[in-house]
Amino acid sequence: MRKTKEVSHLVGVSKRTLQYYDDKGLLDVKRDENNYRLFDEEDMNQIWFILLYKEMGFNLNEIGCLLLDQENRKKRIYLQVHKLENLSNKMKEQMEFILEILERGFPEKPQAEVGKTYVECIQELRRTLEYSILN
Numbered sequence: 001m002r003k004t005k006e007v008s009h010l011v012g013v014s015k016r017t018l019q020y021y022d023d024k025g026l027l028d029v030k031r032d033e034n035n036y037r038l039f040d041e042e043d044m045n046q047i048w049f050i051l052l053y054k055e056m057g058f059n060l061n062e063i064g065c066l067l068l069d070q071e072n073r074k075k076r077i078y079l080q081v082h083k084l085e086n087l088s089n090k091m092k093e094q095m096e097f098i099l100e101i102l103e104r105g106f107p108e109k110p111q112a113e114v115g116k117t118y119v120e121c122i123q124e125l126r127r128t129l130e131y132s133i134l135n
Contacts, residue, residue, distance in 0.1 A: 001030070001038040011047050018047070026050055026064055056080055093130070100129045 008015045022029045022037060027046055029037045039047075046067065053063045057080060066073055101107075110121045 001040055002044075004037050004039070007039045007044070007047070011044075011051065013047075013051070021047070021050060021060075024060055024064070026060065026067060057084060097126055097129060100132075104129075 002010070004015045004018055008018060011018075018027070018039075019037070021027045027039075027043055027050075029039055029043055032038055049067065050063055053066055056077065058066065062076070062080075066076055069076070107125055110116065110118065114121065116124070
């Protein structure tokens with residue numbers, strides 16, 4: 001059994017983080033007679049998986065589900081891969097948009113007479129730039 005300070009040094013997260021994981025129900029840490037947390041090997045394994053899942057981009061609520069539902073773990077991880085692929089594609093598109101704006105210069109603010117909102121004008125600009133990139 002290890003105390004919080006020792007576990008903190010061993011795993012590389014703060015004592016407060018370990019306490020937070022315990023408070024959130026991600027860990028089920030035992031306590032001694034003075035109410036100090038005592039971590040066993042099962043807790044250490046759980047911390048390992050929590051940190052792995054965090055590195056994969058899961059939030060703590062999602063990590064809680066992963067820890068409880070081992071049967072569907074692989075499926076959830078593949079869904080995370082798909083989510084990250086979508087995010088990556090959006091970021092690439094956004095980067096291309098930014099680079100085009102930098103290359104061509106910032107467009108002028110539309111006149112009120114155009115009859116479109118600023119958002120509509122920006123969306124149209126984005127479509128135009130995407131079209132010019134593709135062709």
